[in-house]
Amino acid sequence: MRPSGFFLPIVALLGSGTAWAADLDLTDFKSSGAATSSYAVPYYQAPSWSVVGSISPTFTDNALFTRDNRRSDVYYAPDVSVRLDGNLTNDLSYRLYARAQYEAFSREKDGNFAVARMGARLTENWDGWRFSGIYENRYDFDGIYRDLAFTSHDVMGSVARDFRVGNATFSPLVLLTYRFSDLAEARRWRFDAVLGIEVKLDPRWSIVSTPLFEAYWFTDGLNTGRQDQLYSVDLGLKYNVANNVSLTTTVLYEARTSNVPLRRYRDVRIGPRLDFAF
Template sequence: MRRSRILLPIFGLFGASTAGAADLDVTEFKTIAAPVPYTSAPSWSVVGSIAPTFTDNALFTRDNRKSDVYYVPDVSVRLDGNLSNDLSYRLYARAQYEAFSREKDGNFAVARMGGRLTQNWDGWRFSAIYEHRYDFDGIYRDLAFTSNDVMGSVARDFRFNNATFSPLLLLTYRFSDLAEARRWRFDAVLGIEVKLDSKWSIVSTPLFEAYWFTDGLNSGRRDQLYSADVGLKYNFASNVSLTTTVLYEARTSNVPLRRYRDVRIGPRLDFAF
């Protein structure tokens, strides 16, 4: 069992869909509703979510498919400020984990800290991000590897009547003390929100991810991930919402073992204070 837990991060965790989805938080790249003037002091906030979820492929494998329920607490502490009217920064620390009810081999956790600098230009947002992270086997039990992610992104919001479309392009390179975790990653995401009234919205976040692994046993591995979902969102307040989502995901790879499909269903409670 110990050997299987060592191999799990090498061959799956950092390339698995759960890790990918957890890495990418589209709300991180949205505009602030009321930008703080650059002469104002920076502001602190606590942002997070908790999401109990059913999956029909708990270990994200091609052959050994097992259904299970897991939950995902995800909490960030942020410091936001502006260097000018169109140049903002964010410093943050973030902790999250996935805990399965039965398939404990799927448990993992991530702790990270980083910073982001965003330039607004004619409605577009260009960001440079650095993130230092620790990936754990189990719930903060055994350290699997550490890494440094360097990212660049471009994003914008388009509003048409009661609908908002938020495309995002993100490119990442990961440096790591584990050779198998070093890779390039490209994300293309489209956030969609259609307001039904002041409380209810229909939401969706289709995405495409591509991975190019560069070193170790994963050298030459190429993965592509496709995901589509639809959800119903209810806003209790401006800073608290509940979204119930049905998601389908498929991964292709030139390594047959890493090909799989997955269906996930569950609610997610989001909060910000």
């Protein structure tokens, strides 16, 4: 549940796990352009700026992400990042970024939320694998950048790789995060296991899917001992409008289990997503 400011005291106990599947985008963990030479020699490439983002009007049958008070609605979700990518050696790349995203609901305004973050990532490419260390300073807002709910410092480590089999690309990712926060109830460990799947039908059309598993272990405050697990599976059809623009229409099912009964829910989402990079 993503409630309004009136409910923030309740959020401390029940809803401070505000990182949803939308937080995790496999494109964030793709190679940032490091040289592909296998020789460990100094390599330098001028850093490059880019603007990467998406916009996705989406229907959901559980706008407040609750177990019992299910309400259908449509929400609008822009997500834009400004990135600076560069290389330190032929196998070691870095990224500095600022990212803003929010979800604005048509009717259920209590579901509105926003996030602003700045971060840095260092990635070592080794024999096709990408090992990353990430730091992110995050600000979670109640409403659309209305009231600051809490501030966090996320420290992350990830391992990722792409496998190509015929026309299919499989992109597994494992990510472990610990969140430090000024709100005790938001402090937690988080584990993500994701498999990106893309099967090309022709140069423009692809079938895509991103099954995902997340586990949360909360460590402090009223959430001490709380454990959540989130499962999602989706199926989509992607159309490459250009090399840097794509449109994907997806159907997604998500379910959360928890040892706190009120945190359990299920959700179905349907909608298009326009991705761009400049």
